[in-house]
Amino acid sequence: MMANPIRGKTACVGLATAGCGEAPGRNAMEIMVEAVHGALADAQISLSEVDGLFAATAFHSMAAMSLAEHLGIQPKYTSGSNIGGSSFMAHALDAAMALEAGLINVAVIAYGSNQRTAGGFRSISEPMPFETVYGPRNPITSYALATSRYMHEFGATRESLANVAVSARKWAQLNPEAFERGDLSVDDVLSARMISDPLGKLDCCLVTDGGAAIVMTRADRAKDSPKTPIHLLGCAMEHHHRMISAMPELTVSAAAKSGPRAFEMAGLKPSDMDTVQLYDAFTINTILFLEDLGFCAKGEGKDFVMNGRIAPGGALAVNTNGGGLSCVHPGMYGLFVLIEAIRQARGECGDRQIDDAKLCLAHGNGGVLSSQVTSIWGRPETV
Amino acid sequence: MAGDGYFDGPGPERMYNDFVDNGKFMIQRSKSTGAHVFYPRTINPGTGEADLEWVEASGNGTVYATTVNRQRPEKGGDYNVALIDLAEGPRMMSRVVGIDPADVKIGMKVRAKVDKIGDQPAVVFEQAE
Numbered sequence: 001m002m003a004n005p006i007r008g009k010t011a012c013v014g015l016a017t018a019g020c021g022e023a024p025g026r027n028a029m030e031i032m033v034e035a036v037h038g039a040l041a042d043a044q045i046s047l048s049e050v051d052g053l054f055a056a057t058a059f060h061s062m063a064a065m066s067l068a069e070h071l072g073i074q075p076k077y078t079s080g081s082n083i084g085g086s087s088f089m090a091h092a093l094d095a096a097m098a099l100e101a102g103l104i105n106v107a108v109i110a111y112g113s114n115q116r117t118a119g120g121f122r123s124i125s126e127p128m129p130f131e132t133v134y135g136p137r138n139p140i141t142s143y144a145l146a147t148s149r150y151m152h153e154f155g156a157t158r159e160s161l162a163n164v165a166v167s168a169r170k171w172a173q174l175n176p177e178a179f180e181r182g183d184l185s186v187d188d189v190l191s192a193r194m195i196s197d198p199l200g201k202l203d204c205c206l207v208t209d210g211g212a213a214i215v216m217t218r219a220d221r222a223k224d225s226p227k228t229p230i231h232l233l234g235c236a237m238e239h240h241h242r243m244i245s246a247m248p249e250l251t252v253s254a255a256a257k258s259g260p261r262a263f264e265m266a267g268l269k270p271s272d273m274d275t276v277q278l279y280d281a282f283t284i285n286t287i288l289f290l291e292d293l294g295f296c297a298k299g300e301g302k303d304f305v306m307n308g309r310i311a312p313g314g315a316l317a318v319n320t321n322g323g324g325l326s327c328v329h330p331g332m333y334g335l336f337v338l339i340e341a342i343r344q345a346r347g348e349c350g351d352r353q354i355d356d357a358k359l360c361l362a363h364g365n366g367g368v369l370s371s372q373v374t375s376i377w378g379r380p381e382t383v
Numbered sequence: 384m385a386g387d388g389y390f391d392g393p394g395p396e397r398m399y400n401d402f403v404d405n406g407k408f409m410i411q412r413s414k415s416t417g418a419h420v421f422y423p424r425t426i427n428p429g430t431g432e433a434d435l436e437w438v439e440a441s442g443n444g445t446v447y448a449t450t451v452n453r454q455r456p457e458k459g460g461d462y463n464v465a466l467i468d469l470a471e472g473p474r475m476m477s478r479v480v481g482i483d484p485a486d487v488k489i490g491m492k493v494r495a496k497v498d499k500i501g502d503q504p505a506v507v508f509e510q511a512e
Contacts, residue, residue, distance in 0.1 A: 129396055130422040131476045133505045136464050137452055144450035145466055152448075152489040196464075197451040197485065245422070245466055245476040250448055 004234075004265045008383035010096040011222035011229035012342050014043025014215035020328045020336075021179040023209040024117045028059035029070055031211035032112025036071065039213035044226050045106055050215075052077040052104030054091035057112055058124040058331045067110055077104045083239065084124065084366025085279055088212075088335040089373035093235040095216045105217065112211035113330035121207050122331050125367075128243045137196060140204060142244035142368035143282040144196035149250040150284060151198060156302035158198055161283035162189035165202050165325050167311035168280065172322025174312060174352035179208050180326045203283040205324035205333070212335040214342070219383070230345045233359075233378045234266030239371040247369060254372040255292035255363060262361075262374035263294070270294040273376075274357040275344045276316060277337045279365035280323040286310070289363055290318070293374065317354045320344060334364035334373075341377050358382050389433045395423035398437070406497045408442060408506045410471060411435040421473035442495035443470035444508060451484040463487050467508055481509045 016038025019031040026034075032055070040047055053075040055063040064080040077098045081090050088109055095107035115122040125138060136142060150156055166186055172178035184202070192200040222229035238254040238261075241247045263269055270293060278289040287301035295316060296304040304310070310318035321327040321340040328336050341360035343349050359382055364373040393401070395411070399422075402409040411420040413427040414434040426433050444467040451461050463484035467477050479487040480498065493508035500507070 130399075133500055133503050134464050134476050134478050135452060135462060135500070136476065141450055141452060141464050145448040145464070148450055148489065149448040194451070194453050196453065199450075243422075243476070245474055250466075 006096050006100060006235070007233055007265055007267070008231045009219055010099045010216050011219055011231040012214050012377070013217050013222050013225040013227065013229050014039040014045065015339050015342055016042055016213055017177065017336065017339060018211040019114070020177050020210040021208050022117055023114055026114060028057055028112045028114050029066060030112070031114055031209060032057065032067060032110050032213070033070055035112060035211035035213035036067070036108055036110050039108065039215050042227060043215040045215060047071060047073060049106045050108050051075055052095060052098055052107035054079050054095055054107065054109040055111065056080055056082045056087040056332065058115070058122045059113060082124065083371040083373070085281065085332045085334040086237070086364030086366035086371045086373040087332065088338055089235060089362060089364040089375045090237055092216065092232055092338065092375055093237070096232050096235070099216060099218050105221070107216040108213060109216070109335065110211070110213040111332060111335045113332070114209045115331050116207050116209045124332070131243055131245060139281065139368050140196045140199060143284055144199045145244055146250040146369055147198050147282070147284040150287070153251050154299040154302055158190055159186060160287065160302040160305060161198070161203055162186040163305045164280070164283040164286045164310070165189045167305065167308065167314070168319050168323040168325040170311045171320050171352055172326035174350070175322050175327060178322040178327040179206055180322070199282060205281045205329035206326070208328050208330050210328045210330035210336065212339055214335070214339065223380070228346050229380060230342045230377045231380065231383050232375065233268065233382065234262040234264070234376040235374065236261035236265060237371065237373040241370055242367060244368045251288070252298065253288050253292050253369045255289050255374060258372045258374040259293035262376055266376040268359065268376060272359050273361045274317065275320055275341065275354050275360045276318045277341045277360065277362045278319055279333055279337050279363055280319055280325050281329070281333065281365065283325070285365060286318065288369070289365070293361070293363060312352065320349065320352050320354065334366070337364060338362040338375065345377055345379050395425060395435070399423040403497055403504045403506060408440045408495050408497060409437045410440045410469070410473065412438045419469070419471035419473055421469065421475050440495060441470050443511070444468060444493050444495065446479065446487060446489050446491040446493060447474060449479070449487045449489060465508070467493060478507045479510065480507050
């Protein structure tokens with residue numbers, strides 16, 4: 001089989017987060033720029049070398065242009081593809097292609113949000129025609145509908161869902177950057193205020209501030225990087241709908257298509273992954289994506305997440321930063337998913353570090369289970 | 384086909400809302416494929432023919448997914464939001480009304496009616512006998 005022309009040819013050489021949790025007095029752009037500064041310092045690459053820029057936020061309709069102007073640079077290639085929280089995995093694929101084609105030499109992917117200190121959840125979504133009159137509170141209502149269907153088809157209970165939240169919290173307790181680190185029990189999750197049945201408050205992601213950025217270069221330059229370069233081995237996207245009412249099957253996301261193609265590009269399989277970072281905006285996400293990406297069969301996710309199997313010390317290291325449920329969720333969480341995968345592959349995760357993590361999956365979700373982008377990252381020896 | 388007037392006049396969103404304002408629940412059907420379509424589209428989704436026509440919906444449906452959006456009583460109280468599989472095939476978001484929102488169950492047979500949600504006419508569903 002001919003090697004995929006993108007596999008391993010580019011790598012993340014710098015990363016940073018900024019303002020995670022609460023960043024009072026700082027706006028979304030300022031948080032994003034702080035993250036860019038941190039990522040470039042991590043890569044030891046100067047701002048003037050950045051010639052490819054990729055960004056999306058809920059606060060800036062033309063985020064990459066606003067960011068370039070704030071940074072005072074004139075990129076040769078700019079993209080602001082917005083497919084919700086999965087945008088940043090898509091940006092990584094865009095960046096890999098632009099780098100490998102020689103259009104650019106240094107790509108920066110960035111995100112920033114101050115939604116928490118600016119008054120609460122900031123949606124990037126316009127009202128959906130043919131749904132709005134019925135009063136869905138999106139995104140929660142849409143995920144609640146998917147959860148209801150999943151419970152109906154597979155006999156799952158709210159307790160299964162609660163185990164996802166509790167496992168995420170246990171990881172968060174090992175992560176100094178995580179926003180919610182208090183003890184959490186299954187009973188706490190079950191007894192929390194209901195928002196949109198069957199989802200209660202603790203089935204839902206946090207509402208925080210936060211910014212993130214990564215720097216990517218071609219592999220030839222990455223090998224001289226001060227930090228271990230983490231190569232993009234596979235990346236694939238798919239989306240099936242925009243509104244939940246147009247989702248073909250509420251229990252099968254487009255990750256069932258993006259995942260296998262990402263693994264095919266990487267020449268790897270689910271059991272090769274040392275850590276699995278999944279976009280957990282709601283507890284149902286983790287279960288659906290474990291199934292759709294091939295870590296267990298359809299309908300088995302509800303059992304897979306029980307008994308601490310995805311908690312620290314469990315069989316599979318899932319959402320090791322604490323996830324969107326307990327670590328950080330500023331509205332579009334994807335770049336934080338990606339950064340946790342790369343931090344694990346670098347071996348920088350302290351108490352939550354997975355021994356000898358070489359291959360890490362970062363899966364992004366956007367909209368209402370709409371857009372799915374799967375990316376697979378590996379240390380230099382995996383290329 | 385260009386020039387046959389297919390794209391003239393109000394678009395499908397306006398036409399659907401005008402039907403509902405007049406108490407009618409209309410969906411679309413592709414002349415070439417025979418498949419019914421909801422939500423209202425400009426051309427046949429997936430295949431692209433400009434041949435969608437309006438037909439009256441049977442009004443029969445089945446609850447595919449359901450949730451109770453929790454809301455304080457002073458703001459109107461809890462309400463149902465459901466996805467309904469229409470007998471013709473397409474799925475739509477709606478509300479099942481007339482029973483406790485928590486009593487709406489997946490698989491429940493429901494029947495459409497045009498009612499008002501607030502001031503806005505909308506197709507909602509009631510439990511079928």
